[in-house]
Structure formats: structure tokens, C-alpha cells
Amino acid sequence: MLINSNKFMKLENYKKVRLVIVFILAMVISQLILLQNYIIPIMVMIVTTLILFYLKEQVTEVIADERDYAIGGQSALMAIQVFSWLAAILMFVLYAKKNVNPAYEQLAFLLSYSICFLMIIYSLIFRFYNKIKGLKKSVYLGLFLLITFIIVGVSFIIL
């Protein structure tokens, strides 16, 4: 009754491989940043993300089901709300204390912009799922690669 497929990886093995990859990734990125190299870490992150994406697809067992996704959605929304409220309160406190240290003002602006950025990202993703969800996985992968290339391109221009 179980569906036959050419998937080859057990969940336990996937977890082990993921742990090793994250461990190596952390080491490589920290070393390269210490050497003031910022392009290779971005490339390494993209490559490892793609490798992990591929390996995840090859796992024979169920990694996450609809209940996990529902809980994940609720948790993400709650996390955004908690962060936004805390950051907004902290922003006002820092802005009020700008006479104590001028750097507080910059920090307050940084927090306010990060809240705005988070809200924009949330709105865009919400709109995406509300309107476009139901596309094939290849389209999602294409969008991911497109966004990644844009980020890499912008990084190259900035650096």
C-alpha cells in the first residue's frame, strides 16, 4: 500500500547529514567572515540550502505534515507580533533616551525600519500564499533561485 519511489534517505540519516552540514557551514562562514570575505559565505549558504532542499526531498518518511505547518504558521505569526511589540516599545524607550547616548537614536531608527521591513515581508508573503499558492514545486524553486540571485547581485554591487 506504501508508494514505491526512488527516494533513498531515512529520516535519521537526513537529520545526521543536516547536523554535519550545519556544523561545517558554521565553521566555514565564521572563518571566511574573520578573513573579511563576504561573497563566498553567501555562495556557500546558497549551495548548502540547495543541497539540504534536495536531501529533504529524498527522505522516505514524513518530515512534517499539515499539523506541523498549521502550528508553524501560528508560531510565526505570534513571533512576528511579539517581536513587533517589543521592538516598538524598545524603539520609543531608546528614542526618549537619545540625550543619554546619541547612538540610541540610530538604534531606535534601525528597530523601527526593521519592524516596517518585517511587516512588508509578511504582507508580501501573505499575499503570495493567498493568491498564488498551488503552484508546482518547480515554480517555488524558480522563485527561490530568482530571489537568491537578486540578493547575490545586490550583494556584489554593495561589496
Added chain:
Amino acid sequence: MTNNIREFRTKLGITQDELAKLAKVRRETIVFLEQGKYNPSLNLAHGVAKVLKTTIDALFNFED
């Protein structure tokens, strides 16, 4: 909403783990389903009913 998943499952002699694999969910989801702590999607309800060789109506009591 209550359900008779445990009764149908034991009648067929399959474990929670086996049901989870056949319904393509994690075992924890089956545990929560049987305890009535999780309301499944129509898709999952159909999948579980199919595995347990019954119907959604027989499996779930919507009147509670």
C-alpha cells in the same frame, strides 16, 4: 468533534505508526487525532478514512 479512529484502527489491527505511514503524516498527528485534540483537513480525513476502509461520516462525529 469526536472520532472513532482508534476503534477502526484496532479493528484492522494496525498500529498508530503504520496508520501514520499509510496516511503520510507523522505518528504524533495520529495520536492527537485519536485524542480529539486536532481537527484534520478534509484531505487528511479522507486519507485516514481510505486507509481504515471506511467513510469520513463513519469516522468523525460532527454533531458534538
